[in-house]
Amino acid sequence: MSPVKVFGHPMLTNVARVMLFLEEVGAEYELVPIDFVAGEHKRPQHVQLNPFAKMPGFQDGDLVLFESRAIAKYILRKYGGTAGLDLLGENSGIEELAVVDMWTEVEAQQYYPAISPVVFECIIIPFIIPGGGATPNQSVVDESLERLRGVLGIYEARLEKSRYLAGDSISFADLNHIPFTFYFMTTPYAKVFDEYPKVKAWWEMLMARPAVQRVCKHMPTEFKLGAQY
Incomplete structure (x- = not known):
């Protein structure tokens, strides 16, 4: 096949x-x-x-x-079944599935809108504008960081009660955070995560996963048009 x-x-x-x-x-x-x-x-x-x-x-x-x-x-x-993974919570019961779904929605509806403008302003827009030289819109960055801190505060409270967002086992909800957070950590604002020890520890656990490392090695930490991307 x-x-x-x-x-x-x-x-x-x-x-x-x-x-x-x-x-x-x-x-x-x-x-x-x-x-x-x-x-x-x-x-x-x-x-x-x-x-x-x-x-x-x-x-x-x-x-x-x-x-x-x-x-x-x-x-x-x-x-997932063949791999012995139940990252969606579908085999764990309706309540566990609902919690995974909830935190999946949080990532898409709360976390992503908070963190992505910083990545766009610091990385994506300067990369795509012809000739380079674009500078981040600081007001957009500051507004997004304020929103992100609000979201991370909620994550911190949640992660004081469980190892991962949907419980003590990693789930689809956790892993969806990888791509944009990886790039956020290459910006000058990565230290925001240091303000939330449980969130920082959670992020480090995610980054330690072999599958995550295999994918992230293809994601650059420096961006320049004309470079070997």
């Missing part, structure tokens, strides 16, 4: 998310590089995989999926 295919570049957060869950379950996959600087994600061949001209695209036989969180859930449902 042919391996599943992931279409995109591993430096992109949503591509990294899909790769991370494939690595966690030990599934065989093929990464098909898409040159986003050259605009390959907007070409008809890729738009057939992702009609929004975004990355990743994902193919498993005749099945084509887009949206990284949905793809990740599919991966876990198909391969």
